[in-house]
Amino acid sequence: MKLLEYQAKHLLKEYHVPIPEGFVVKGLSELNKVVQQLGGRCVVKAQILAGGRGKAGGVRLAGTLREAAAAAEDLLGKPLETYQTAGQGEMVNALLIEEQLSFLKELYFSVTYDRETQTPVMMLSAEGGVEIEEIAVKKTDSIRKVHVNPLTGIQEHHIRELYLSLGRGKEGYRAFTELVRNIYRLYMERDAAMVEINPLVLLPDDTFLALDAKMIIDDNALFRHGDLVEIRKVPDDEQQEVEAREKGLSFVKLDGDVACMVNGAGLAMATMDMIKHNGMEPANFLDIGGSSNPQKVIEALDIIMKNPRVKVIFINVFGGITRCDDVANGFKKALSRRSLEIPMVMRLTGTNEKEGRRILEEIGYEAFTDLKEAVARLKEVRNGIREGN
Amino acid sequence: MAIFVNRETKVIVQGITGRDGSFHTGKMLEYGTKIVGGVTPFKGGLEVEGVPVFNTVAEAVSRTGADTSIIYIPPAFAAGSVIEAVEAGIKNIVCITEGIPVTDMMTVAHYVRSKGARLFGPNCPGIITPGETKIGIMPGHIFSRGPVGVISRSGTLTYEVVHNLSSAGLGQSTVIGIGGDPIIGTKFVDCLEAFKEDSETKAVVLIGEIGGSDEEMAADYIKKHFSKPVAVFIAGKTAPKGKRMGHAGAIIHAGKGTAESKVALFREAGAVVVDLPVDIAAAVKAFF
Incomplete structure (x- = not known):
């Protein structure tokens, strides 16, 4: 779960990390008072989750109230397109209005985890700012x-x-020690997957301040951070994915027309690989996860069918902890609620396979055991559908 | 001979009274696994599938002499269950649980290693030595005994590949699901080291995924220290870059961890890399 800048800064403040004085504004009418409080000069920052905001004009310096109002009007309530928003732009629903500060130097500081060493890793660079990604690739020694x-x-x-x-x-x-300790404590206690302060600025009095902040909270740890779940903003292009996750499904929408429903992320990826290898395009990645629950199959079908481009459904289940009879029961229940207007090819094998097949037979469906045969049949069915229908 | 576990392995089930814990206790017993006890707090004294339930792992160990544990505990409590097992003297821990926070797992992974214990998973299907013992959730009937060692980051994809091998008459020595999370206990290289010393294992199948660098490390190990033939499949070649495909680990960063880079390194190390999981058996057959 990604946090917006002002949400991340709220957490930093809670952990005694210095941040600029600032206010969140969600409507133009609130602007006057806030800018006056900051003394007229301020920074107007669009609050979006995507990166690349600065380069896209989402951060504006204003010397007067009039300039601040113009910037705010320009940004608020409109989509902001950055190189990370993939064409659509992300709606700006809030602005962070902050004081303008003078500083000596921009640095980069972050805490994340290193899969190789299986430990947290802290990174510091004397060259912070918007070019950090390039620095990371070209001048690795400087980090x-x-x-x-x-x-x-x-x-x-x-x-x-x-x-x-x-x-x-x-x-x-001294100030640096306190800063690093506090950010590290925040990282661990709030189950962050990443805390990034870019830039971290050095002030004339030898103290440090977080001028910007990015934070990602580990989705697996949200159960112990109810306060963060409450303030969550879901990115426009991830609505369906988050909705799916809440139901225990893992879903990513793709561009093709063959919908997939698979148990397990690895098999789901391999199934997509097989579909592509056979000249078809997957409409989604969908992992119904381990553990058995017929309800998941019903919800998975609901999500799949929301995509109007889908022409055929491919279900691939190799039961382990997921039991075939639970999957078949879920499918049967789903069909009792809605009829399936598009063709479906199913592969069902593994734990409780016989029971699963019997249930399918009752409702007039059959399933393949072998994946290769199932994909061959899928190809036949997909090729039989005329384009544009 | 096989690696890590065999018919002598004495297993307890942590979370034995839950829906999955009790169901798979039955399945493991059916397979022949020596399940000697189970643990569920405040359910001590009960029996599940004829197996005695204890309140703590320490009690279960002292009463049964178990050396291995399998964990079916919800994510909020799973990390604590691993630590409980290690403190009670358990040497091999298989953690099935999916969704454990990363901060918990970093501590647990280091703690387990510091005590000389071994963790499989989390978010894994477990480990099986066909015909001897199954400590996991995999469907037992697809496995057969033979000369192929299998190591995999994925659960169900492992079943796919094993099914493919068994159907082609290629049995397995030991099959290990190492788990799909970013922080796991036993890694590819640990398993390769064990397979290297196992005289029964004549060839190895390695199933990787996009994301992380464990496959890269495995390729490096194979190149330098492993002379048995290896067949590899990497899942996620067609996954769009930057998107997360379910496993928290399957994230691609700036060219690192891509399917292309992994495939290239395995080829360079002399392994045979196949395009599809259903092509594994043919590749392995060519080794013999």
Whole structure:
């Protein structure tokens, strides 16, 4: 789950990390008061989840109330297109109005996890700002990485090592130590998958401040962060995916017309690979997950059928913890509620296979055991459908 | 000979009274697995499928002498269950649970290793030595005994490949589902090291996925230290870049972890990489 900048900064503040003074504005009428409170000069920042906002004109400096109003009017209630929004643009429903600050230097700081070492990793670069992705690829040496053993936690020498890479004197060390400790604590306690402060700025008084903030919370940990679930903003293009996740399904919409329903992410990906290999295009990735629940099949069919481009459905289930009879029962129930107007090819094998087949027979369906045969049949069916129908 | 587990392995089931825990206890017993006990807090004294239930893992271990545990515990409590098992002296832990937070798993993975124990998973189908013991949720009837070791990041895709192998008369020595999460216990390389020493295993099948760098490390190990033939399938070649395909791990970063990079490294290491999972058996057959 991604947080908006102002939500992330709210968390930073909770953990005593310095941030600029600022206010969230959701309507133009609130602007006057807020800008006056900041003394007229301010920064107007569009609140969207996609990255690349600065380059796309989503962050504007304003010297007067009039300039701030013009910027706000320009951004609020309109979609903002960045290189990460894939053509559509993301609707700007809120602005963050912040004070303008002067600073000495822009840095980059982040905490995330390293799959290889299986530990949190902190990264610091003396060259922060919008070009950090390029720096990461071209000048890998300029980013200092420090791993933290999760059993012993963050230590003073971790912080010292980061700080020394900046090549600065002792003046700022105290403030830096406090900053890093607080962000690390936030990362662990709030189950962040990533906390990124870019830029982290160095102020004239040798203290540090988070000028921007990006945060991703581990979806698996949301059960213990109800406060964050409440403020969640779902990206426009992920509505269906989030809705699916709430039902225990993992769904990604794609561009083709062969809908898939598979148990297990690996088999689901391999099924998509097989569909493509046979000259067809998958309409989605859909993993109904492990564990048995007939209800999941019903909901999976509902989600699939929302896509008007779907011409044929392919169900591929290899039962392990998922039981074939549960899948067949779910399918039977779904059909009792809605008729299936498009063809379906099913492959069903594994745990409780016989029971599953018997249930399917009762409603006049049959299923393949072998995947290759099932895909061959799918190809036949798909090729039999005229384009444009 | 097989690796990690055999017919002597004494297993307890953590979460034995739940829907999945009880069902698969029955299936494992049916397969011949030595299930000696189960654990569910405050259900001590009950029996499930004739197996005694205890309140704690420590009690189960002292009463049964179990050395291995399989975990069917909801994600909020699963990490704690692994630690409980290690503290009770369990040496092999199979964690089936899907959806454990990453921060929990980082601590657990390091703790398990620091105590010299071994964790399989989480989010995995378990481990099976055909004809001897099945510690997991896989459908037992598709497995057959033979010379092929199988290691896989995915659950159901493992079944697909094993079904393919068995149908072609190619049995398996041990099949390990290492799990699809970003932080797991036993990795590809750990399994390759064990298969290297196992005289029964004559060839290895490795099923990888996009995302992460475990496959890259496995390719490097094969190149330098592994002389038995290896057949590889990497799932997710057609997955759109930047999209998450269910497994939290299957995220592609800036060219790293892509199917192309993994396939290229395995080929360079001398492994045979197939395009589709249903082509695995033919590739392995050519080894013999």
